[in-house]
Amino acid sequence: MRVSGSVPRVLSMLPRHFLLSLLLTTSLAPAYASTRDANPLSHDDIAWLRRDGFDLDSASVQRYRALGRSRFLDEQLDSHTPDSLPPEIAALISSYEAVRTPQEQLIAALEDEQKRIKDMPDGDAQAAARKAQQQHANDLLQQAQQAELLRAVYGSNQLKEQMVWFWLNHFSVYGVKARIRWVAGDYAEGTIRPRALGKFKDLVMATLESPAMLEFLDNAQNAKGKVNENYARELMELHTLGVGSGYSQQDVQQLALILTGVGITPRRDQPLKLGPKMAPFYVHQGMFEFNPARHDFSDKVLLGQKIKGSGFSEVEQAVELITRQPACAQFISRKLAEYFVADEPPPALVARMAKTFERSDGDISKVLRTMFESKELIASTGKKFKDPTQFVVSSVRLAYDGKPVANAKPMLNWLNQLGEPVFGRLTPDGWPLEATGWASSGQMAKRFEIARAIGTGNNQLFTPEGSPKVGAGFPMLTTRLYYDAIEPQLAPATHSALGKAMSQQEWNTFLLSSPDFNYR
Numbered sequence: 229m230r231v232s233g234s235v236p237r238v239l240s241m242l243p244r245h246f247l248l249s250l251l252l253t254t255s256l257a258p259a260y261a262s263t264r265d266a267n268p269l270s271h272d273d274i275a276w277l278r279r280d281g282f283d284l285d286s287a288s289v290q291r292y293r294a295l296g297r298s299r300f301l302d303e304q305l306d307s308h309t310p311d312s313l314p315p316e317i318a319a320l321i322s323s324y325e326a327v328r329t330p331q332e333q334l335i336a337a338l339e340d341e342q343k344r345i346k347d348m349p350d351g352d353a354q355a356a357a358r359k360a361q362q363q364h365a366n367d368l369l370q371q372a373q374q375a376e377l378l379r380a381v382y383g384s385n386q387l388k389e390q391m392v393w394f395w396l397n398h399f400s401v402y403g404v405k406a407r408i409r410w411v412a413g414d415y416a417e418g419t420i421r422p423r424a425l426g427k428f429k430d431l432v433m434a435t436l437e438s439p440a441m442l443e444f445l446d447n448a449q450n451a452k453g454k455v456n457e458n459y460a461r462e463l464m465e466l467h468t469l470g471v472g473s474g475y476s477q478q479d480v481q482q483l484a485l486i487l488t489g490v491g492i493t494p495r496r497d498q499p500l501k502l503g504p505k506m507a508p509f510y511v512h513q514g515m516f517e518f519n520p521a522r523h524d525f526s527d528k529v530l531l532g533q534k535i536k537g538s539g540f541s542e543v544e545q546a547v548e549l550i551t552r553q554p555a556c557a558q559f560i561s562r563k564l565a566e567y568f569v570a571d572e573p574p575p576a577l578v579a580r581m582a583k584t585f586e587r588s589d590g591d592i593s594k595v596l597r598t599m600f601e602s603k604e605l606i607a608s609t610g611k612k613f614k615d616p617t618q619f620v621v622s623s624v625r626l627a628y629d630g631k632p633v634a635n636a637k638p639m640l641n642w643l644n645q646l647g648e649p650v651f652g653r654l655t656p657d658g659w660p661l662e663a664t665g666w667a668s669s670g671q672m673a674k675r676f677e678i679a680r681a682i683g684t685g686n687n688q689l690f691t692p693e694g695s696p697k698v699g700a701g702f703p704m705l706t707t708r709l710y711y712d713a714i715e716p717q718l719a720p721a722t723h724s725a726l727g728k729a730m731s732q733q734e735w736n737t738f739l740l741s742s743p744d745f746n747y748r
Contacts, residue, residue: 267293268712268713268716269289269292269293269712269713271609271716271717272606272609273292273297274713274717275606275609275610275717275748276297276600276605276606277289277292277713278748279568279569279600279605279612279748280300280301280304280386280387280390280600281386281387281389281390282380282381282386282389282390282618282621282622282625283618283621283622283625283626283745283748284622284625284626284709284713284714285625285626285629285630285709286629286630286707286708286709287384287630288386289709289712289713291303301387301597301600301601303385304385304386304387304388305387305425305593305596305597306425306593307388307424307425307426307593309385311379311383311384311385311388311421312383312384312385313378313379313382313383313384314382314632316632317378317382317632317633320378320693321375321378321379324371324372324374324375324413325367325368325371326368326369326371326372326375326412326413327371327372327375327413327417330414331410331411331413331414331418331439331514331515332514332515334368334410334411335407335410335411335439335495335515336495338361338407338410339495341357341361342361344357345357345358345361365409365410366409368409368410368412368413369403369404369408369409369412369651370637370640371413372403372409372412372413372415372416372650372651373403373412373636373640373649373650373651374636374637374639374640375413375416375417375636376392376393376396376416376650377620377621377636377639377640377643377650378633378636379392380392380393380617380621381621381624381625381633381639382632382633387596388424388425390567390568391424391425391592391596392416392420392421392424393617393650394424394564394567395420395423395424395431396415396416396420396650396651397650397653397658397659398466398467398563398658399420399431399435399441399467400653400656400657400658400659401415401440401441401443401444401651401656402444402651402652402653402654402655402656403651403652405443405444406443406444407439407443408440408443408444408651411438411439411440411443411515412440412651414438414440415438415440415441416650419434419435419438419440420434420435424592425592425593425596426591426592426593427589427590427591427592428551428556428560428585428590428591428592429547429548429551429589429590431592432463432467432468432547432550432551433544433547435467436463436490436543436547437490437513437516438516439492439515439516441459442459442490442491442492442516443492444656445458445459445462445656446458446459447459447460447487447490447491448491448492449491450484450487450488450489450490450491451488451489451491451522451523452488452489452522452523452524455481455484455485455488455524456484457480457481457484459484459487460480460481460483460484460486460487461480461484462656463483463550464479464480464483464550466656466657466658468550468551468553468556468559468560469550469553469555469556469559470555470558470559473553473555473556473558473559474555475531479530479531482528482529482530483528483530483546485524485526485528486528486530486535486542486543486546487543487546488522488523488524489518489519489520489521489522489523489524489539489540490518490540490543491517491518491519491522492515492516492517493512493514493515493516493517494517500519502520502521506520506521509523509539509540511539511540518539518540518543520539523539524537525537525538525539528542530546530549530550531549531550531553533549535549551590552586552589552590554582554586556585556590557582557583557585557586557590558578558582560585560590560595561578561581561582561584561585561595562578562582563661564581564595564596564599565577565578565581565599566661566662567661568599568600568605568612569599569604569605569608569612570608570611570612571612571613571661571662571663571664573604574604576604577599577602577604577605580598580602581595581598581599584597584598609748610744610747610748611747612663612747612748613663613666613667613746613747614666614746614747614748615648615659615660615661615665615666616642616643616646616647616648616666616671616675617643617648617650618748619646619675619678619746620639620642620643620646620678621639622745622748623678623679623682623740623745624639624682624689626705626709626740626745627682627683627689627703627705627736627740628689628703629707629709633689633690635688635689635690635691635692635693637688637693638681638687638688638689639689642678642681645674645677645678646666646671646674646675646678647671648666675741675746676737676741679736679737679740679741680737680741682703682736682737682740683702683703683705683733683734683735683736683737683738683739683740684702684733684736684737685701685702685703685733702732702733702736703736704732705735705736705739706732706735717744718742718744719743719744721743722738722739722742722743722744725738725742726738726739726742
């Protein structure tokens with residue numbers, strides 16, 4: 229059929245929303261739409277890959293297509309594979325004082341500054357010095373938070389990045405308490421990250437010896453005659469066994485006695501002096517210290533098993549005993565399945581994961597393999613609501629696919645608005661994993677505002693930190709990734725909404741706000 233008259237005249241007769249829909253689905257990326265991959269990934273492949281990482285990006289899709297699911301998972305679960313980042317992002321993270329400076333130096337500098345301020349006369353100068361020190365502390369915490377967000381967006385091993393976030397939330401510390409702002413960067417980079425895919429008991433021991441955890445849950449004050457049960461209780465209730473798993477208040481008390489003397493090395497003018505009987509029991513590594521002079525050496529009974537008073541080896545025995553409990557395998561397996569699969573994960577899947585946990589002595593990578601090779605993971609497609617971190621990180625990954633983002637401050641600001649910044653949970657139970665914690669009308673309204681900010685480019689993601697020049701432009705989401713892996717999976721209602729967008733920016737906003745994107 230031939231259309232008479234000029235093309236502009238014919239087009240002017242069509243409804244505006246039809247024209248924009250036509251433009252957004254064809255002319256914005258005609259090469260992508262017309263040259264979709266001849267062998268596209270299946271619906272199950274895409275669903276699986278969206279759970280493996282913080283949603284999709286081109287690099288992950290290409291790597292998955294090249295290796296296949298089994299080899300791709302092997303690569304992701306290999307804890308020896310070094311983390312890879314774009315050079316610009318690696319350099320930015322390395323520039324952060326909270327990351328590049330050993331925590332011992334940061335704390336020593338803090339104590340020197342505290343002494344200097346204390347010796348100052350009362351007045352404006354002292355007040356200004358205190359304010360500057362407070363700002364420095366806030367800057368260090370913000371750097372630690374931004375480093376984790378940048379790694380989440382750009383880390384090549386997306387499964388590991390999810391696990392780092394998962395464990396930071398599971399072994400949660402509140403950044404604002406005491407001196408945690410000075411050691412938060414090391415807690416993420418030196419304690420959690422290297423062990424995110426290893427043995428669970430090693431992760432428990434590492435958090436137990438970290439100054440961030442010892443300060444947050446008060447075990448640095450736990451000593452013979454002045455027992456503090458706070459950490460012992462949370463270690464069993466929140467970190468390993470879970471509520472209602474069979475341990476008693478007496479077990480908490482006994483574990484607290486075992487943990488006496490476990491603390492942070494104080495700054496001393498003179499070396500610690502211990503008698504010949506106590507000296508062999510002293511343990512010191514970095515900022516961690518086991519001081520036998522503060523330890524209760526009596527025999528204890530924990531979970532029905534006698535632990536002879538023997539110093540720090542009691543702590544090692546206790547962690548071994550706790551993490552080998554069937555309740556621990558069940559508790560950790562369920563939390564992992566709750567994060568990755570469903571708010572109410574299938575009991576049969578959790579049981580298989582727990583069995584793997586027990587057989588492998590708590591090997592996290594093996595438990596994850598059981599879960600990622602399960603039919604239940606695929607069956608839950610589109611039913612797991614993204615928490616704020618998953619939403620923000622996945623939105624940025626999609627919007628700026630393959631392009632270095634030089635400024636993580638907007639991302640951190642959005643997470644503060646949504647109420648889920650890392651190191652921001654006041655209580656030690658971590659942020660909720662289920663949808664009910666994040667799906668209120670107020671939450672959704674904020675989420676839509678963030679989608680609009682990202683979709684319209686109304687943010688500073690393209691502005692390098694410290695640069696006076698504000699980056700411009702909005703993302704183009706109609707890419708090959710969209711046409712190959714996202715568009716074929718969208719629901720009819722989402723297709724309809726996208727067709728009514730009046731601009732590319734509005735189209736971006738609609739996609740990032742859609743149920744298809746907010747569920748995975």
